[in-house]
Amino acid sequence: MIIDSLKKESIKINDGDVFAIAQKIISKSEDRYLDISDISPSKEAIELSKKLAKEPNFIQAILNESKKVVRYRMGVLIVEHKLGFIHANAGIDRSNIDQEKDIVLLLPEDPDLSAKKLSESLSKHLKKNISVIITDTMGRPFRNGIVGFTIGSHNIECLIDERGNKDLYGNTLKFTQIAIADELAAASSLLMGQAAQKKPVVIISGYKFIQSNTSNAKTLIRSEEEDLFR
Numbered sequence: 001m002i003i004d005s006l007k008k009e010s011i012k013i014n015d016g017d018v019f020a021i022a023q024k025i026i027s028k029s030e031d032r033y034l035d036i037s038d039i040s041p042s043k044e045a046i047e048l049s050k051k052l053a054k055e056p057n058f059i060q061a062i063l064n065e066s067k068k069v070v071r072y073r074m075g076v077l078i079v080e081h082k083l084g085f086i087h088a089n090a091g092i093d094r095s096n097i098d099q100e101k102d103i104v105l106l107l108p109e110d111p112d113l114s115a116k117k118l119s120e121s122l123s124k125h126l127k128k129n130i131s132v133i134i135t136d137t138m139g140r141p142f143r144n145g146i147v148g149f150t151i152g153s154h155n156i157e158c159l160i161d162e163r164g165n166k167d168l169y170g171n172t173l174k175f176t177q178i179a180i181a182d183e184l185a186a187a188s189s190l191l192m193g194q195a196a197q198k199k200p201v202v203i204i205s206g207y208k209f210i211q212s213n214t215s216n217a218k219t220l221i222r223s224e225e226e227d228l229f230r
Contacts, residue, residue: 002122002201014205015129019122020188022200023107023136023151024096026114032106033097036061052077058092061104065090070230083107084221085151086230088139108134111152112216119154131155131211135185137194141229148189150181153217157210158182179220180209 002019041049041056045063049056052075059077063069066079070086081087091107108114111134119132134152139145150158158181162173188202224230 011203013126013128013130013203016131016208016211017128018131018133018156018184018204018207018209019118020133020135020185020192020202020204021115021118022192023091023111023134024093024105025200026108026111026134026152027093027105028097030108030114032108034061034092034104034106035101036104037102039064048072048077057102058104061092061106062090065092065106080224080230081107083111083151084218085138086227091136091151107136108152112154112218113152115152115154115216123155129155129211131209133181133185133188133217135188135192137189146194148182148185148187148192150185150217150220153181153215155211155213156181157212157215158217159215159219160210181217182220 002021036055036057039057039060041060042063045060046056048069049059052059052072054075054077062077062079066081068080069077070080071078076088078086078088079090081090085091093105097103097105115132115134119130122128122130122132132154133150133156135148136151137146138149140147158179160178160180162176162178165173165176167173184204184207188204191202192199
């Protein structure tokens with residue numbers, strides 16, 4: 001599908017381009033649909049559903065995809081996803097999918113592996129060295145609105161550590177780490193849109209970064225011991 005679209009639009013691809021791909025089309029292609037009407041809610045799900053004013057089956061689907069509940073209040077359930085992300089509703093989505101049945105869409109089972117397969121396939125077909133990030137959106141503590149972030153990647157160093165380097169005035173940087181993949185995901189999310197724009201793939205050209213097959217999106221996840229909000 002991506003290759004066909006590139007040919008149709010006559011888009012020029014260069015070595016080092018980054019394909020930012022929306023999580024939703026990855027999940028759809030991997031058949032990550034779930035009919036929540038088939039789920040039997042636990043006692044925990046039923047209790048949470050009363051507090052959150054959400055259906056128990058949906059709450060159980062969230063719990064099934066999560067390691068633990070982090071926070072909740074009316075309408076919002078923040079969990080630690082099995083993949084390690086701190087996410088509202090475990091990233092489970094109902095938007096832009098057929099709602100004739102009680103169907104939801106789960107995150108990819110292994111986003112880094114999905115990104116690796118796409119990166120290798122695109123590189124082979126295009127005969128270019130292609131990097132891939134798989135993007136989703138998330139809310140943030142103390143800030144309104146959602147922003148794009150990376151849940152899976154391949155062939156890109158996601159986190160640049162500037163600690164020990166000097167700033168303009170010769171001061172040693174002590175804490176600065178740059179979430180390169182998340183910055184690119186946020187930029188691409190502006191072009192993708194979040195409603196009916198139908199732009200699930202954004203190609204980023206000309207940005208200079210380190211291509212790495214050993215780094216992936218897991219490097220962006222902060223451990224609970226270092227997290228001030230858990």
